[in-house]
Each structure stands twice: as C-alpha cells, then as structure tokens.
Amino acid sequence: MRELKSIFNFMKGSKFIYFLSILSIILATFFTVVGPLLIKTTIDSIIGNKPIDSEQLAKLINFLGGKVFLKNNIWIIGIVLIILTILRGMFLYLKNTLSSKSAENTAKSIREELYDHIQKLPYEYHVKADTGELIQRCSSDVETIRRFLAVQFVEVGGSLFNLIFVAYIMFNLHVKMALVSMAVVPIIFVFAFIFFSKVQKIFLEVDEAEGRLSTVLQENLTGIRVVKAFARQSYEIEKFDKKNSQYRDLTFKLIKLLAWYWSISDFICMMQIGAVLAMGSLWAAKGQLSLGTLVAFITYESMLLWPVRQMGRILTDMGKAIVSIGRIEEVLEEPIEILEENHEKPQIIGNISFRNVYFGYEDKESVLKGISFDVKAGETIAILGPTGSGKSSLVHLLPRLYDYDSGSIKIDGIELKSIDKKWIRKNVGLVLQEPFLFAKTIRDNIKISNPRLNDKKVFEAAEAASIHNDISSFDKGYDTLVGERGVSLSGGQKQRMAIARTIIVESPIVVFDDSLSAVDTETDIAIREALNERRSKSTTFIISHRISTVQDADLILVLDNGKIVQEGTHETLIKEDGVYKRVYNIQSSFEDNIEEVNI
Structure with a gap:
C-alpha cells in the first residue's frame, strides 16, 4: 500500500528501533507459548506416567532434577512458570518502550516535514487554505499515525508469530484437535477484512467532520470580538451545534459498526471455545486425548483467538492511519513555491x-x-x-x-x-490591509525581520509610524505583550505597528x-x-x-x-472628468459638511 510505504519513509532513523520492538514481541510470544507446554508435560508426564514427547522439554526436566524429583517438589515447576512470566513481561516492556520511541520519532519527523512544506507552499495556496483543516492534519492526523505505530502496528508481528507458534505446537500435539481449534480462524480473518473495507470510508468522513468542527471553532475564537460586537452568539452556537451534531452522528455510526464487529467476533470465538471443550472432553473420555493435552489446547485456544480477534482492531486503527496519511500526503503533494537559487540578486535601487x-x-x-x-x-x-x-x-x-x-x-x-x-x-516591504501580529512583545513584533536590531532603530520606526507615543503610554512600554493576533491593540494601533515593522527594514521599495x-x-x-x-x-x-x-x-x-x-x-487629475474627480468632489463635500456641523 502506498500509504504504508509513506509511513516507512517517515520512519527514517527509527526503523532499527522498531525492528528491535518486533523482535521483543516475538521473544515475549515465545515465552508465552512455552508455559502451557510445561503445564501439559507436568500433568501428563510428571504427575502422570506418559513419556515426554518433546526432546527439548525432556532436557529441561532432566536439568531440573528429573521426573521423580519434580513430582516430589512440584513447586519448582511453579518457579519456572514465574520465570517465564517475568521474561515475557520484560520483553513486552521492551516492545512497548521501543515501539513508543520509534513512533514518537516518526511523528516528530512527519510534523517537521509538514510544517516545513507548509512554509514553502505558495502565497496563493495560503490565501485559499482552510486553517482549521491544516491544523487538523498537523495535529490529529499525525497523532493517529503515532498511536497506530506505537500500539497496533507492532502487534501485527506479535499476532502473526503467535499464530505460527501456537499452530505449530497444536499440530504437533494432536492434529484433529488442532483442526477443530483453528476452524474459525479463516472465518474471523475474512470477517475482519470485510469489516475493514466497510469502515475505512466512515473513518474518512469522521476525520473530515472533525476538521470542519475545528475550522468553526478556530474561526469563532479568532473572531470572538466581531461575534460579540454584532451579538452573533446564538448564530455561532447554532453553527457549531450543527457541525458538532454531524461529527457526533458519524462517530456514532462508526461506534455501531465497531460494536457489530466485536459482538459477532465474540460470538464466533465463544462458539469455537465451546467446540474445543466439547470435542476435547469427548476425546479425553474415550482416551484419545490426554488431560494435559486438553488443558494445553484450552489455554492455546485463548492465545490463538484473542490475537486473531485483535486483527479487527489492528485493521481498524490501520484504516484510521491510512486515512490520516492520505490527508497528510494531500498537503505534501501540493507543489511548493520554487525559489530560484540561481536567479539574479542585484542591488535594488x-x-x-x-x-x-x-x-x-x-x-x-x-x-x-x-x-x-x-x-x-x-x-x-x-x-x-x-x-x-x-x-x-x-x-x-x-x-x-x-x-x-x-x-x-x-x-x-x-x-x-x-x-x-x-x-x-x-x-520589497509590504504592509497589508489586515496586519498580523504575533503573540510577542511590541518590541519583538517590530523587529521580527531582524531580532538583532537595537532599540534606537525600533523607536525611530515607531515614531515614523506614529505609534511611539501610544506604546510609551502602556505600563510596560515596548515590553507589552500584544496577545494572540494583536488582540490587545486597536485596529489603528495594529496597523501602525505593522507599518513600523516594515519601515525598520528600510527596504528600497x-x-x-x-x-x-x-x-x-x-x-x-x-x-x-x-x-x-x-x-x-x-x-x-x-x-x-x-x-x-x-x-x-x-x-x-x-x-x-x-x-x-x-x-x-x-x-x-482634478481638472479631468473621470473617477478621480468624482471621488474628490464627494470626499470634499463630505468634509465640508462635517466642518459645518462642527461649527
């Protein structure tokens, strides 16, 4: 899949760590599946009289003192099982630590590449771009990918090796019982893939709905003063409620699909465990299956079915991750602005x-x-x-x-x-009609083009922009924080600060x-x-x-x-008939009327 290939590309520098996490879960799985074999051998060959049918287990029993010694000191088997559990826990800890570290590094890499790419997109793109959508892709979508890599993707390796180990042991213990135990595995796999194909479209709809919700929230918080000035609170609440309801309905639709999957897969798995208990008890009663083997199969059945059921969860999160990486790629595939490094750099007069x-x-x-x-x-x-x-x-x-x-x-x-x-x-110094100020001090905003400029330059630019007196009247002067987007300043003050910010550069144009x-x-x-x-x-x-x-x-x-x-x-121009003269006459007449009113 192209999306998964993209994820691997983002994992540069972290692939080896991720490989170690997969190796850790393989070892954890190995120590997990050894336990039931030891219990089966203890029941059949140490407590019972059956010969040990595994050369490796026979060596382990002899190493621990032999069958007679262990039968009289059965607690030693308990100690061995505890050691196996501790080893399993250690490797699971390593798996979680390493996969999380790799996932965090990958998420950092994605965020950095996204941010770098967005900075290089042309002016025209940003004029049309939906800020809420971009924030959603840089935060929520990246988090979805991080969570998938940290938790679910590594589980694919664990589930695969668990299936291989358990199936191998089962068929070595009892072929017929193994066939009964694995009867529903293909069904659950097929069911999981069908579910995955159905649910992926819903994931995209939910993600886009969340993006629209984020956009409404971002616009409202940014323009809250306009909302209050025009008493638009009710309208904005209604608009938010509409988007919120759409998001809730789609999320609920997704939850219902997940509920159907888990309930149906639970039913299939319970039927499978019931079949193992029924057939195993029947064959054990007829002497075709030992008690230890039956206990081992019941234990292995749980080990087998849970990871297989987890494939649905893994595929679910993979669906989310694929949708998220697709949305991120949409941004990364936007052509960046070409800055011609080999072009001329003349002195501009x-x-x-x-x-x-x-x-x-x-x-x-x-x-x-x-x-x-x-x-x-x-x-x-x-x-x-x-x-x-x-x-x-x-x-x-x-x-x-x-x-x-x-x-x-x-x-x-x-x-x-x-x-x-x-x-x-x-x-070319450009002062736009709608100035943007950063949530920094006034001084930092004015000299943002060159932080090394001295205060004398800052004061001169502020005086030229007729903002110096206003700034001096503030309690903290040039160290006053202007707030997000300059919200603590009036429109005229923000505009004059933007002018000062441009003047200080002393651009030739x-x-x-x-x-x-x-x-x-x-x-x-x-x-x-x-x-x-x-x-x-x-x-x-x-x-x-x-x-x-x-x-x-x-x-x-x-x-x-x-x-x-x-x-x-x-x-x-005022002597020519045309637009300029008409505007001049209108504005002159308006100013004359104002003067008459003042008089």
Missing part, C-alpha cells in the same frame, strides 16, 4: 517599469489588462480605484507573490522574473496595501509626513481610497476593471 502587463488567477479572466507606467527611485506612487479593480493584484506582483502572465516588469532595468524570489522579497485605512486622518497625515522625510530612501506605493492620502504622490494611477483609466498628479 527602486526604478520600476511596467510594460503591457497582464495577470489573472488560475487561468481565469485577466485581473490586470495591459498595465504600463514608469517610476523613478524614491518616488511615491498612489493607486486608487473601486473594489476589484486590481489594485492589490498589481502591488502583489512586485514581491513576486504572484508572477505576471505576459508583458514585462523591470526593476532597475532587470526583468522581475529573473530576480531571485527571496532576494526581491527582502527588498515599500508597498502600503490600503494599510492606512485603519488610522484617523490626523495620524494618516503624520505617517505620510514621516514617509516624505524618508522618500529618498524608498520607492513607495500607496493604495488608498482617501484623496487626502494620495494627493501628495508623484504619480497617481486610477484603476478600473484591471486597466489604468487615469494617471497623473493630483493637480492634473
């Missing part, structure tokens, strides 16, 4: 040229259609346009989060596609993707003034819907339906 650039998502209609413009290093370019006009798509091409379909983008005369992705991203929308007009002006003081250091792109934010730019691009419909400075 900030001269940018777009020529007839077209771009669309996944072979769909182009979002950008024939975009052309030129920017000199240190200039500020503002982009304005209605929602869906392609503003964010345009600036996301600069750090190569996406690659354009046709046309040309040159940075300092070098084609963008020929520049190494890691290199260009180090030289900086992009503000509508990231000034969360700050008030006064703060917006302060940030832009700080940026104007640094404008010789960076080519700056600003996406905004505010005319006041874009009016000082060296070049303003107005996008509509993926095309540049207007371009120029603020002074030239």
